[in-house]
Amino acid sequence: MAVTEHKGLVGRVKPIKVKRGNxxxxxxxxxxxxxxxxxxxxxxxxxxxAAKGSYVEL
Structure with missing residues (x-):
């Protein structure tokens, strides 16, 4: 894996970790x-x- 590919994956994983944490x-x-x-x-x-029990119709 090239270094740029690794950085790209790390860049995508961090937001996912933040979303999961939130x-x-x-x-x-x-x-x-x-x-x-x-x-x-x-x-x-x-x-x-209690209020229903004390309710009286007029």
Whole structure:
């Protein structure tokens, strides 16, 4: 393999590594946010159920 071919391959691999790293970071952030939101959603669901129980038609 010529030196120019090697440099060309390296030039193409680096952006792929960056894209993969960004995707892994994005996936990790989404998983963390989902974990943070689960308890909040549960509390909101409980409040909604309580509100439904106290609802009185006029």
């Amino acid at each position: 995707a892994v970071t994005t996936w990790g952030n989404a998983a963390r946010r989902q974990t943070e939101l689960k308890p909040l959603i549960g509390r909101l669901s409980d409040k909604l159920q």
